[in-house]
Amino acid sequence: MNNLKIRYLFYLVISTILFSCAAKASKAEINKSSDSEPDKSETIFKQSNTKKTKSIRDAEPFYPIDESVEDIQDQINDLKSRVIEYESKINRVTLDPNLLQIISSPNLTHEITLINETIVQGSILQEDVDRIILKTQIGQIRIEKSDIVSIKEIAANSPDLSFESEPDQKIYDDKRVFSGTIINEGMRRADFARVIVHLWDEDTNLIASDSSFVDGSLVQYKSGIVTDCAIESGSTAKYETSVFVSDTSDVRYITKEIHFNIYE
16 A cells, blocks of 8 residues: 555656646747747837838928029029019000100200300209209209300290281171181191180170181191191191171170190
8 A cells, every 4th residue: 555655656746847847848949939030019110110210301292392593593584584574564655646755855945155155955944143053955954154155045846826816707697707827936847736716705605616727738647647737837827717606696705726736
């Protein structure tokens, strides 16, 4: 009986020792496998960190963020061309021909002769004991009176129309006809000159009025238009104006005007 117990204990001890050795070997195998194969989660994390630290300059932007010097210069040149085009449109302003003539031919009212025989034309703006300020075609100049020989007024560079005398008047049953002569004493031709006659009653109420062009010089303009109602400088022209009004009208006052234009 005792031999049986001893044998049983012997087998139990042997079994325990074998089981412990097997457990240690399994654990060692697991540790070895862990050392040879890295953790996947750690690998993913390291890759994620690698991507995050990548420079933004190496990435492809969704819009261009850098411009070269050539690109900026092209933009500046484009803006310059637009400004030039805009200024050219502003400068191409259509002006009235009369206004252009006034600009190119300013009103000259005085002619001054200097001691060196130079003649200066312009308009006197200011004058004192020692000097005068003269406005000329090239601007304002100051002239000492000690350098002046003479000063005389000159006619303006524009038409100066007037009636040579009171008009002749003929009265009919249904109209009155006025006729006479106009003279141009200015330095420029008057174009499309016409006479306007007004008839008034005792209380200066307008009864009737009418106009007519003069019978003047024949002129052909650059536009191709031909007219015979121009009056050259120093010339005269006849006119005849009919105003339709009844002979029973109480006409007490008669007024007349001369209108004209300036072309070329």
